[in-house]
Amino acid sequence: MGKGGDASAATIRGPMKLVGDKSEKYTWSEVKKHITPEDAWVVHQNKVYDVSNWHEHPGGGVIFTHAGDDMTDIFAAFHAQGSQAMMKKFYIGDLIPESVEHKDQRQLDFEKGYRDLRAKLVMMGMFKSSKPFYVYKCSFNMSMWAVAVAMVYFSDSIAMHIGSALLLGLFWQQCGWLAHDFLHHQVFKHRKYGDLAGIFWGDLMQGFSMQWWKNKHNGHHAVPNLHNSSLQSQDGDPDIDTMPLLAWSIKQAQSFREKNADGKDSTFVKYAVKFQAFTYFPILLLARISWLRESFKTAYGLGAASDNAKLELEKRGLQYPLLEKTGIALHYTWMFALSSGFGRWSLPYSLMYFFTATCSSGLFLALVFGLGHNGMAVYDATTRPDFWKLQVTTTRNITGGHGIPQFFVDWFCGGLQYQVDHHLFPMMPRNNLAKCHKLVESFCKEYGVKYHEADMWVGTIEVLRHLQNVSDEFIVDMVKDFPAM
Numbered sequence: 001m002g003k004g005g006d007a008s009a010a011t012i013r014g015p016m017k018l019v020g021d022k023s024e025k026y027t028w029s030e031v032k033k034h035i036t037p038e039d040a041w042v043v044h045q046n047k048v049y050d051v052s053n054w055h056e057h058p059g060g061g062v063i064f065t066h067a068g069d070d071m072t073d074i075f076a077a078f079h080a081q082g083s084q085a086m087m088k089k090f091y092i093g094d095l096i097p098e099s100v101e102h103k104d105q106r107q108l109d110f111e112k113g114y115r116d117l118r119a120k121l122v123m124m125g126m127f128k129s130s131k132p133f134y135v136y137k138c139s140f141n142m143s144m145w146a147v148a149v150a151m152v153y154f155s156d157s158i159a160m161h162i163g164s165a166l167l168l169g170l171f172w173q174q175c176g177w178l179a180h181d182f183l184h185h186q187v188f189k190h191r192k193y194g195d196l197a198g199i200f201w202g203d204l205m206q207g208f209s210m211q212w213w214k215n216k217h218n219g220h221h222a223v224p225n226l227h228n229s230s231l232q233s234q235d236g237d238p239d240i241d242t243m244p245l246l247a248w249s250i251k252q253a254q255s256f257r258e259k260n261a262d263g264k265d266s267t268f269v270k271y272a273v274k275f276q277a278f279t280y281f282p283i284l285l286l287a288r289i290s291w292l293r294e295s296f297k298t299a300y301g302l303g304a305a306s307d308n309a310k311l312e313l314e315k316r317g318l319q320y321p322l323l324e325k326t327g328i329a330l331h332y333t334w335m336f337a338l339s340s341g342f343g344r345w346s347l348p349y350s351l352m353y354f355f356t357a358t359c360s361s362g363l364f365l366a367l368v369f370g371l372g373h374n375g376m377a378v379y380d381a382t383t384r385p386d387f388w389k390l391q392v393t394t395t396r397n398i399t400g401g402h403g404i405p406q407f408f409v410d411w412f413c414g415g416l417q418y419q420v421d422h423h424l425f426p427m428m429p430r431n432n433l434a435k436c437h438k439l440v441e442s443f444c445k446e447y448g449v450k451y452h453e454a455d456m457w458v459g460t461i462e463v464l465r466h467l468q469n470v471s472d473e474f475i476v477d478m479v480k481d482f483p484a485m
């Protein structure tokens with residue numbers, strides 16, 4: 001029985017497709033055929049589930065990133081204990097383990113090893129958050145906001161106002177890390193508390209829609225640095241979907257050719273990719289503007305940031321429509337009051353304040369995201385490695401070094417300095433990541449998995465070099481394909 005074995009659901013989700021009874025056995029190559037949201041099979045511990053068109057999934061469209069694949073580890077990474085009970089109604093049969101030819105005994109031992117490590121971390125209590133830590137982080141953050149507001153309210157000095165705008169930029173960056181932790185359910189076991197805290201730090205304080213963020217960020221976590229396998233599938237990382245501005249692989253750089261009738265690169269793409277190592281930082285400055293725009297569109301039903309998000313919004317709608325709309329509206333209300341110097345400033349001066357805060361925040365946030373993944377391995381969705389290797393090899397940890405002290409990195413990066421460890425265990429609270437890091441690092445050493453870390457300077461140089469390498473490859477390729485150029 002397909003479509004979750006649920007007749008009432010079948011009437012909602014379209015015609016029922018018979019895929020056999022529950023004693024059915026499937027080969028890996030059969031599973032691999034079901035890779036689109038309309039026809040999506042997933043495997044969990046050698047059991048096969050048909051989740052085709054299950055747009056009501058509480059986690060949203062991210063489920064389709066694993067259509068036609070094994071979801072055992074990503075399921076463990078994202079779900080509360082007990083969510084597994086819901087899987088029963090989607091069960092359609094068993095996988096024939098011998099048909100999974102791409103896994104030898106060493107690979108199977110490795111997978112068992114990292115699943116055991118996860119169980120050990122659970123036993124150690126590493127998924128329990130420290131409430132005093134989060135009370136301190138939230139209070140510190142609100143103090144930054146209060147100081148930034150007071151600097152505008154009580155002072156007429158330009159230097160004070162610029163200082164306030166930069167502080168606001170930092171405040172928004174830190175709001176981002178707090179919303180991130182709450183929405184990964186690191187802090188509260190009860191999902192609703194995490195969501196409400198996420199709406200406070202995200203929508204109200206930062207101007208970012210919770211649902212826009214969840215869709216994009218959970219998708220990124222599920223398939224970091226991966227290209228979509230086809231135009232119909234939803235198995236690519238939205239965070240590297242930065243064309244035509246930046247290309248993270250030669251394949252991505254060439255991907256816009258198919259949009260043009262003549263199959264050639266547009267003049268814009270040629271120049272954007274050619275100079276991307278130079279335009280990288282100016283683009284980061286504008287990142288927050290783009291995120292504000294996408295958030296506004298999502299919260300007010302004016303569009304979606306990606307095909308996946310569009311499908312999710314069409315089929316499922318917003319999880320908290322009223323709270324999201326109100327949160328965003330209140331954000332612009334307080335931001336408008338502050339940016340106008342509470343009615344004292346001229347329009348150009350207000351815009352100067354707004355853009356200083358907005359651009360600095362974009363830079364502070366995107367710098368950390370960039371260091372986390374850019375310049376690391378990029379894969380095709382069809383050839384992605386196992387969960388652990390995918391997460392580790394696409395991700396970079398950030399350390400202190402070259403004059404930047406560790407305590408500053410810890411504060412500035414908000415837990416994402418342990419990006420590798422966070423990607424392996426997204427629900428682990430920030431306060432436990434340093435301890436987890438040691439175990440993860442030694443596990444990687446034991447199995448020969450490349451674990452990468454760099455300080456902020458070296459990491460940034462790696463990112464710029466990677467962009468330049470893609471540009472160089474792209475230019476050689478353009479000349480080869482179009483010698484008249």
Ligand code: HEM
Pocket residue numbers: 042049051057058059060062063064065066071074075078079080081083084086087090183185191214218222
């Ligand atoms: C048959 C397969 C699946 C079932 C039955 C299922 C079920 C659920 C349930 C009951 C929840 C809400 C409770 C919780 O957060 O644990 C949930 C949330 C979630 N699921 Fe799934 N899920 C499935 C597959 C997947 C897959 C393959 C992914 C990722 C690739 C995924 C990603 C998520 C995420 C990110 C959330 C949390 C969303 C939030 O914080 O609002 N799920 N899922």
